[in-house]
Amino acid sequence: MATTIAIFKMKSKKNLIGCFILYFVIISCTKKRNEEQNTPSLPPLAQLEKRDTIGSTTDTIAYVNRSPNASEILNFNNYLNNTENIHPKVLYFSKGWKGYKFWMAYTPYPQGDVKYENPCIAVSQDGINWATPKGLENPLDLPFENGYNSDTHLVYREDLDIIECWYRPYDIKTNKNAIYRRVSSDGIHWQNREVIFDFNDVQMLSPAINFENGKYKIWYCLGNEIRYIESLDSSAKRWPKTFLALKFDWSKFYPWHLDVIKTEKGYEMIVCVWEKAIKGANNNSADLFYCSTDEANKVIDQPYPILKRNTNKDAFDYRSIYRASFIKVNGKYYIYYSCISNNWTRSMALSFGSDINDLHGYVKKSK
Template sequence: MILWEKIIKVNNLLNKELDIKEYTDKNFEANGIGYLKISPYIGVGYQNVHPSLIYFYKTWNGYKYWLAITPYRKENERLENPCVMCSNDLVNWNKPKRGTNPLVSTEDVKMYHYSDPQVLFNNNKLEIWYRKRTRGILGDSEVILRKLSCDGVNWSKEEVLNSSQGTFNQFMSPVVIIEDDKYCIWVVDWKNKKIKYYVSKDGTDWCFIRDIIIAPIEGRYVWHMDIKKTRNGFEMYFSAALDEYDNQKIAYCYSKDNVTWSMPVIVMEKGKEGAFDEDFLYRPTFIDIDNNRYIMYSARDKKGNWHCSITTCTVNEPTKLKGMIIR
C-alpha cells in the first residue's frame, strides 16, 4: 500500500470517529456566468488573479466588502502588484475614495515580483499580507510582507514578517486568520504536497505547529487555497492541481480541529468552451453572510486572459455551488 492510500484509509477511519460527513455532491453548473469588471489601476484592464475577500456587516469606512487582488494582464508579472478594492454589492468594485493602487509596485520584474495577497481585519485596522519573490545571482528567495491601514487609504510602511531563509521554507498562497489573539498562517509546501501551519503573537516570531496533509482528489493536490473558521469548523476551498499548469478544478474540505481534515470533493470544473474560465481555475476566496456563502474565484481562458467571478451556496451545504450571473 502506497503512502497516499494509507493516508486516505486513516482519514476515512478518523472521519467516521469524528462523525465527519463526506460530501459527494458534484454540481458542475457551479461556474459564474460572466466575470467581474474590476480595474485596480490604469493599464491592467479587468484582468485579475488571486482574490482575498472580507465582509463587514455595518460597513467599514463606507464599504461592506474589501478585496485584496493582484492584476495579471496577459500573465505579466510586472503588473501583479497588491491592490485594494471595495464594494457595497459584490459586483461593482472601486478603489477606496482618495485611495491609490497598487500598494507596492515591481520596478524590475527580472529581480523580483509580488503575488498572493491576503486581507484580514485586526484591531480596527485592515491588514494586507503579500508575497515577494526575489530572483538573483544567489537564487530565488521569498518574503512575506505586510501593510496596515486605519482607513483603507493611508498605508503603513512595508513590514517584513519572515523570509525563506527564516522560519518558513515556502510561502505559496499564504492564508492568515486571527484566532485567540494570535496570527494563524497556512502556507502550501507544493514540493512535498503538504500544508504547513504556524502561529505567532506578533506576526514576526513564528512557531511551527504541524504539517497538514490533505488527501489527493483525482490525483490532485492543494495548489492555492483559502481557509476560514466558520460555524462548521475550519473550511477550505482550493484549486486542485495535477501540476503547476493543470488547475482545472476547485475542491472543498473541512476540519473540526485543524488537525484531521475530511476527504476533499471536487465542487467546480473549468467552464464551457469559450467561457472566461474555460482553461484554468485558480485561487478561490469566500465569505458568509447569514446562511449564504459567496465564493469569488479567479480563472483563465485559452487566450491567456485572467478574470474573477462569483459562485454561491449555503453555509449548510458548502459543496452545492450555483454560479451567479454577473452583468
C-alpha cells in the first residue's frame, strides 16, 4: 500500500512539473503570437535592398570620398522609366512608417521637360536604394494645359499619423502659382487634392513646410529673400495676410529653392543659390548654401556655401546643384541633392557628414 502511494506521489509530482512546463510553453507561444500580431506587417516591397543603412548603429555608409560631391547618382526609375529625378523631400522614421524607414516626394524632370514634372512618391529601407511603394501608381497629379506641377514637399502629421504631399502648380500664361496638397494614411491611397493657396493668393517658390504645435510653418523664396509664414490653425486653411522676411544677407546672391529642418540648434536651412555678379547666372548654375535661425527666427548663420558644382565637366553635377533635402540622424547630416549635368541631364545624389562643413559625397560600396 505504501509503495502504491509513493508511486502515485511521484507520478503526481511529475504531472505537476509537466503542467508547469506546458503552462510556460503556452504562455511563451501566446506572447510570441501577440508580439507578431502587434508588429506591423511589411508590404512585399518593404524588403528592399539594404546595402548601406542610414540611421543604424551599424551605419556602413563610407567616408572614403573626401569631396562633398557624390561619385554616382541615386539610381531609381520614375513613372517614365528613367532616372532624371529632382526636387526631393525626404522623411526618416527610425521605427518605420507603414513598413518603410524613408519616404520621399520628388518630381521627374527629364531634360527640363515641364510636362513630366509631376509629384511622385518613393520609399527606401536604407536611404540609398529607392522604389515606388507597392500598390501606388505615380504621379499623384497630372499636368494641366499651359501649366505643370513642381516643388514637391512631404510633411508628416504625427498627431494624425498621416503624410501630406504639397506641390506647386504653375500657370505659364498668367505667371502665377497655387499650392495644392494630397493626404494619405498609408502612402498608397491618397485623398483628393486640396487647394491650400489658389492662383490669386500669395505667390511662393519651393515652400518648405513643417507641422509643429498645431500649426503649419512655411519658409519660401521670393523677391530675393526667404519669407516665413505660419497657419492660424491646424487645418492649413487659415493664414495671415502678412509674412516675415528673414534677415539673411542676400546682397551678393539670389536664393532659389530651399529645405528647412528643426534640430537642437533651431531651424537649419539649405538653399540653392547663384551669384548675382556672374553674368547669365540663374537657377541652372547654382550651388548649395547653408544658413540657420533660432526658433524665434533670429539669424544664427548667414548664408555660406557647403556644396558647389563639380569642376569635372563630365560629372552629373557639373552645371548646377538644384533643390536639396536633408535629414539629421544620429548626429549626421544626409543631404539629398538634385543636380544638372553639362548635357542637361537631371539627377539626384547624396552627400553626408557629421559636420555640415565637412561633407562626403556618397560612394557605393562593393557587394
